[in-house]
Amino acid sequence: MAAPDPAANLDGVPDPEVPTPFGVYVHVPFCASRCGYCDFNTYTADELADSGASPDGWLEAVRRELAAAAAVVGDRRVDTVFVGGGTPSLIGAQRLGAVLDAVRAEFGLAEGAEVTTESNPESTSPEFFAGLVDAGYTRVSLGMQSAAPHVLAVLDRRHTPGRAVAAAREARAAGIGHVNLDLIYATPGETDDDLRASLDAVLSAEVDHVSAYSLIVEDGTALARRVRRGELPAPDDDVAAARYEILDDTLSEAGLRWYEVSNWARDDAAACRHNLGYWLDGDWWGAGPGAHSHLAGRRWWNVKHPARYAAMLAAGEAPEAGHEVLGPEERATERVMLRLRLATGLPLDLLDAPGRAAAGRAAAEGLLDGAALETGRAVLTRRGRLLADRVVTDLLTAVPV
Numbered sequence: 001m002a003a004p005d006p007a008a009n010l011d012g013v014p015d016p017e018v019p020t021p022f023g024v025y026v027h028v029p030f031c032a033s034r035c036g037y038c039d040f041n042t043y044t045a046d047e048l049a050d051s052g053a054s055p056d057g058w059l060e061a062v063r064r065e066l067a068a069a070a071a072v073v074g075d076r077r078v079d080t081v082f083v084g085g086g087t088p089s090l091i092g093a094q095r096l097g098a099v100l101d102a103v104r105a106e107f108g109l110a111e112g113a114e115v116t117t118e119s120n121p122e123s124t125s126p127e128f129f130a131g132l133v134d135a136g137y138t139r140v141s142l143g144m145q146s147a148a149p150h151v152l153a154v155l156d157r158r159h160t161p162g163r164a165v166a167a168a169r170e171a172r173a174a175g176i177g178h179v180n181l182d183l184i185y186a187t188p189g190e191t192d193d194d195l196r197a198s199l200d201a202v203l204s205a206e207v208d209h210v211s212a213y214s215l216i217v218e219d220g221t222a223l224a225r226r227v228r229r230g231e232l233p234a235p236d237d238d239v240a241a242a243r244y245e246i247l248d249d250t251l252s253e254a255g256l257r258w259y260e261v262s263n264w265a266r267d268d269a270a271a272c273r274h275n276l277g278y279w280l281d282g283d284w285w286g287a288g289p290g291a292h293s294h295l296a297g298r299r300w301w302n303v304k305h306p307a308r309y310a311a312m313l314a315a316g317e318a319p320e321a322g323h324e325v326l327g328p329e330e331r332a333t334e335r336v337m338l339r340l341r342l343a344t345g346l347p348l349d350l351l352d353a354p355g356r357a358a359a360g361r362a363a364a365e366g367l368l369d370g371a372a373l374e375t376g377r378a379v380l381t382r383r384g385r386l387l388a389d390r391v392v393t394d395l396l397t398a399v400p401v
Helices: 055-073 089-106 126-135 149-154 161-175 192-204 222-228 236-255 273-279 306-314 328-339 354-362 370-374 382-386 386-398
Strands: 022-028 078-085 110-120 138-146 178-185 209-214 255-258 263-265 283-287 292-295 298-300 320-325
Touching: 022 055, 022 178, 022 273, 055 089, 055 283, 055 306, 078 089, 078 273, 089 110, 110 273, 126 178, 126 222, 138 161, 138 192, 149 222, 161 178, 161 192, 161 222, 178 236, 192 236, 209 236, 209 273, 236 255, 236 328, 236 382, 255 273, 273 328, 283 298, 328 386, 354 370, 382 386
Parallel strands: 022 078, 022 283, 078 110, 110 138, 138 178, 178 209
Antiparallel strands: 209 263, 255 263, 283 292, 292 298, 298 320
16 A cells, blocks of 8 residues: 555544554654753663663563554554654664664554654764664754754764754765755754855755744753853844745745745655654554654653663553543644644634634735635745744634624
């Protein structure tokens, strides 16, 4: 069976002829060091000392969780696999291959399945990428963030400015079908020229996908403490908007089109199908410490610490830390929030009458595409992308006039 098109249910009504896409996310919690802006569920070797947690213990626990997951999910092939972190490349191609072997053994992969792993440039090599290809990985996402040394220093990134581009080329040379580079923009101290130089570097790598995110200062991070002490200025919203326009102009001119507010792809085949599953109300099982899952409106998340996660599975217990069941209103709200971020837009049928009226006003303000609205879809203009949160709020909270 061919892999289902994750965009096929865009009208929000389940189509019995189009299976809901099913993905597996696997969280690798290990990092060599902690970046100053990161608030993900990650741990350095020093932080795990004397806890009993290890990459091999994590791998065995993931195998156990995937076996338990298959018993719950039943006969359902996996359309996409995404290994994230943390630093998946830190555990090596052999363990990453073992993760994919476990998914194959418990579920099986759909024909044409997309298999992605995140990687940090400093923990990759030509041999690493060759190992991924042998294991069956089809896609790699590399954390580049910037080509400017002083920006990397603010972010506490350890790789040299040119390493991410070199890694992307190595991945392509090894036969990885799709390669993504991640950028972070509007970092304190970054200039427009710094961003342009980063984009030049990205384009020189000839990748077919770029993700770019405005820096967010998360509470509890080292970066937040530096901002609070006045060592660094807080990111500026107007600067971030101007940088986004530079990004969009440069990538569009190079032939990469936006398909989600923060993501650009060379063509449909290069778009990240796993992430599209999130945005289009798909199902996925998240394995690993702190991983989140969603099946048929039920969402749950695992305990965070790798040692506790492994111990619970070794004892035959589910590692679930909590859950929620989304009601019809909550699911409708999420559909609006997530689908509006896509270039395919939001079907107006998912809005109530006040929401559709608000969409008309947003089009008049230049936030939604007027031509698309005439065809029954709310599609953000570039100005609308910069104000996406406001547009979502207006569509969801509009009152009759």
